[in-house]
Amino acid sequence: MKLWEDMAVGERAEIGRYTFTTDNIKGFARRFDPQPFHLDEAAAARSHFGALCASGWHTASVWMRLMVEHQNREDEARRARGEPIAALGPSPGFRELKWLKPVYVGDTVIYSTEVIEKRASNSRPDWGLMSIRNSGVNQKGEPVISFVSVAFVERRKRAA
Amino acid sequence: MSQLQWEDFTPGRVFEHGPRRLPRDEMIAFAAEFDPQLMHLDEEAARATMLGGLAASGWYACCILMRMCVDAFVGNSSSMGAPGVDEVRWLLPILPDDALSLRATVLETRASKSRPDMGFVRFEFELFNARDQRVMTLITSLMLGRREQAAPKAAL
Secondary structure (H helix, E strand, C coil): CCCHHHCCCCCEEEEEEEECCHHHHHHHHHHHCCCHHHHCHHHHHHCCCCCCECCHHHHHHHHHHHHHHHHHHHHHHHHHHCCCCCCECCCCEEEEEEECCCCECCCEEEEEEEEEEEEECCCCCCEEEEEEEEEEECCCCCEEEEEEEEEEEECCCCCC | CCCECHHHCCCCCEEEEEEEECCHHHHHHHHHHHCCCHHHHCHHHHCCCCCCCCCCCHHHHHHHHHHHHHHHCHHHECECCCCEEEEEEECCCCCCCCEEEEEEEEEEEEECCCCCCEEEEEEEEEEECCCCCEEEEEEEEEEEECCCCCCCCCCC
């Protein structure tokens, strides 16, 4: 992670892509979201979705995985360049999550993130907060997911 | 038990479920698959983080909440999914082997303008830990099928 001071509002990055399959859709749904349209082709065909589709929590959880991998790659590059690496802290939550279109078997979702706001933390002077808009589009370019999350990011160490 | 339809979700109605234990190995397995950060994976390394110890991924909490909703009432309803989530707050760390209880409160309902066979139900979902501390809240509208409408009278 970049230090909080070095992040700029408007910075955008593609963080990765993921292909949803019958197996990973059903595997996730069996554990966390066992509704017929995520588990059973025939029931899904009768539903308003029209075909088997991924749980929205699956689409969101994959974003988190790709975000962590993206940050790990970026940190490797920073380490190689001798640049400082900030810790990414926990998140107090997210808002405005929209599942804009169903994600069907065979869809590949391309995920991106953009910094939309920065503010200092009143309670934790060593940390700042960033708001990021995260989004995913399918292989046809149609938006399928969007949300705004907030997380703590470490600040540059200041002289005591 | 007959299936719950949109009409059954009246403002103020409460559904409760749990407690459901979160086994340490399942919590860590989720993190390894979807949120491989040290604060969710490794006890020792997690002590040095802001959370001060191993804690569940917030996304795991969302997924467990979803599963508890399905087990509580969504699985026995005319659920048509959800268009999104207004807001999630992760209020306190969720610890390994903790037990969570769900409370779902109907805030308001509205019929769909474009789909007469469907309506929206806005909920506040709350998760409590074994010490009855509120650890997470989630506000969302679910889409539910409506009871068969009486056939409209033929125009005279």
